Amino acid sequence: MCTSILDDPAALAETIADSGAASTPADESVVADLVTANRILFREGVLDAFGHVSVRHDKHPDRFLLARNMAPALVTKDDIVTFDFDGRALDANGRGVYLERFIHAEIYRARPDVMAVVHSHSASVVPFGIVQGLPFRAVCHMGGFIGVCAPVFEIRDVAGDETDLLIRNGMLGAALAQSLGDGNVVLMRGHGSTVVGDRLRQVVFRAVYTETNAKLQSEALRLGPITYLSAGEARTTARVIDMQVDRAWDLWKMQTEGKV
Secondary structure, three states: OOOOOOOOOOOOEEEOOOOOOOOOOOOHHHHHHHHHHHHHHHHOOOOOOOOEEEEEOOOOOOEEEEEEOOOHHHOOHHHEEEEEOOOOEOOOOOOEEEOOHHHHHHHHHHOOOOOEEEEEOOOOOHHHHHOOOOOEOOOOHHHHHHOOOEOEEOOHHHHOOOOOOOOOOHHHHHHHHHHHOOOOEEEEOOOEEEEEEOOHHHHHHHHHHHHHHHHHHHHHHHHOOOOOOOHHHHHHHHHHHHHHHHHHHHHHHHHHOOOO
16 A cells, blocks of 8 residues: 555655765856746746756766755755756755656766756646647747647656656656657656756746646647647747747846846
């Protein structure tokens, strides 16, 4: 019988001993941007008390930065922990860490091009991972990075039908990374989604517009047949809109700081 997170308060977190491996600290600007990313994703409704965002270490490409186990909106620079690709913390110092850090670890391991990862349970996206025969596709130019069909990770194919749907270990993380392939978004049946990018600001942008695209697709389905973006339109719009990522980031950052 699978364990309920209601019966196990520690189900979403874990305390692990530091691996002891030496690590040159990440640049302060990288850490600061990761804190900002957490705040933006909360404010934009992608993350709530749960979900997480990470960035590849700027000095050690075989490591990544992720907050300790906590609500994203509360993350500060002192909450950032360094991990290796086996999910081992280098500097947690006894603090609890996210159980699903293996999502990030295995994607970074499989995709050297990925520099940042967001895992969320955003409500508008989840339905597309549970309704069969209804692919999640780009419906507007801002969602071109989604492409013609985002894959759905089915954990039952890997671990049977008595799991809690969480990515608890490297084996499940590697299976998720395989489902993602060379794409930018993978849905997780009954769980949420994971979005990747080649830089932190880009992945924040993509996570926000993954949620936006889901809302638009759901609304359009109520009206009638949808004209989705073609493969060519998705590629072209993704390339063009990607040049505007900083414009969105600057606004969202100022909003989290109460400046606008």
